[in-house]
Amino acid sequence: MGFFNSIFGPRNNRSAQVAKERLATVLVDDRYKLTPEMKEQMKLDIAEVLARYLPSIDPxxxxxxxxxxxxxxxxxxxxxxxxxGSES
Amino acid sequence: MARIITITSGKGGVGKTTTTANLGTALAMQGAKVAVIDADIGLRNLDVVMGLENRIVYDLVDVVEGRARLRQALIKDKRLPELCLLPAAQTRDKDAVSSNQMIDLTNQLRSEFDYVLIDSPAGIEGGFRNAIAGADEVLIVTTPEVSAVRDADRIVGLVEAAEKGPPSLIVNRIKPRLVNRGEMLSVEDVIELLAINLVGIVPDDESIVTSTNRGEAVVYDQTSLAGKAFLNVARRIAGEDVPFMALSDQQGVLERLLGLFGRRRA
Known part of the structure; x- marks a missing residue:
């Protein structure tokens, strides 16, 4: 870590920033009671619907x-x- | 007519009881008539924090079950005659009281006091629900840690669902030096995450430990930053417009610079 970095630091990998980002995710997930499994299923469902229009989607x-x-x-x-994908 | 304010947090150990004791004391110092209620049935603590543990004769459950009148159970503070404590029962569990009984109790206190502060138990179960049942307002205490903030957010949701109006927030145990280094969530971060109204910022302060050891409120300690912070919260609750304490740690920045130069020379 250089002199400059140690004072002004790359703010975005400080632990407070990490905590804030993790909390931002977990708080909304808690509020909407969205589990990781539900997120996975939602991705598959989104892909299934969109595939009718865009065949080039990878879930x-x-x-x-x-x-x-x-x-x-x-x-x-x-x-x-x-x-x-647009050509296929 | 009293304002009934419940102090809660979700997570345990973030400073609910200390906050209740100090806000109660600070409001009484301003001349208000204040009752503080320990709603943590079975884990009574507000009495020891306030140094009143030797004076307990009757408790909240005795009142609810008719063994004592409310007036008999209220304990007068050592220094402030306008401050009273209603202690929790120590040998019963939280199911000893119902939400309706808590509402009755707070309504009985309403006419005789300016403020009734209720110290809620941790958690989101019956004890917490009882503690907010009779409240007009809810004050959430959190610390700048992921677990405490997450639990505080759960409480925000439950308070809103109980139609208590938007709760307000005290961020406790801020360490300005760590915040400046980007290694602790700042007050701004916590407000942004929880999106509720801020009513207090309390710095981490060793004088809390020594005051609590003696069973004295830290607001009596003129030199304590936390004491000053709690006095400010009490004034804001009373409707005064008090600027938030600046916790920017100038000294910390200087020390860091000096430390760096020192290291370079070495």
Whole structure:
């Protein structure tokens, strides 16, 4: 760790930042009673529906996160599409 | 007409009882008539924290079951005649009291006091539900740790479900030096996560240990930062607009710089 880093530090891997991010996830999951198994099933279901329109989806690549917002919480799904999938 | 305020947390050991004792004392020092109730049936502690353990004759369960009148069970504080404690029963369990009995009890106290503070047991079961049953307001104590914040969030949900209105928050045992280093959740982080109204920031302070050892409230200790913080919370509860204590640890930054230079030279 350099001189500069030790004072101003990469803030985002300090333990407080890690704690905050872990809590942000666990609090919304607790509130919506969303278990890891349910998240997995939700990914499969999302993939199944979207596959009717976009055949290039890999369910294993889907990231589903619940995020706490100011007035509303959000369900964020990140669904990468396989390149070249549009031609198949 | 008293305001009935329950102090709760979910997780144990975050400072509920210390907070109740000190807010009760601070409010009474301001001239208010205050009753503090220990609702932790079976694990009575507010009495020892306040140094009143030798004066107990009757307890909350005695009142509820009709063996004593409320007035007989209320113990006067050592220093402040306007401060009273209703102790918990030590030899009974939390099922000895029902929510309706707690509501009756708080209503009886309402006309005689300005504030009734209820020290809730940890947890989210019957004891906690009894403690909030008669409350007008709920105050949640947490520490800047993942387990305490998570449990506090559960409590926020339960308090909202019980239609008690939005609870307010005390963040206890802040270590400014650790926060500055990015190794402890800051008050801002905790508020952002819990999204409730902040009413107090209490720094970690060794004088809490020594005061509690003696059975004295830390708000009597003029030199104690935690004592000052609790006095501020009491003033905010009473409606005063008191700025939050600045806990930015200038000295810590300086020490860190000096330490670094020292290390470089070595």
């Amino acid at each position: 294993d690549q889907i990231e589903v996160t619940l995020l706490r917002g100011e007035s509303n919480d959000h369900l964020k799904a990140d669904i990468p599409l396989r390149r070249g």
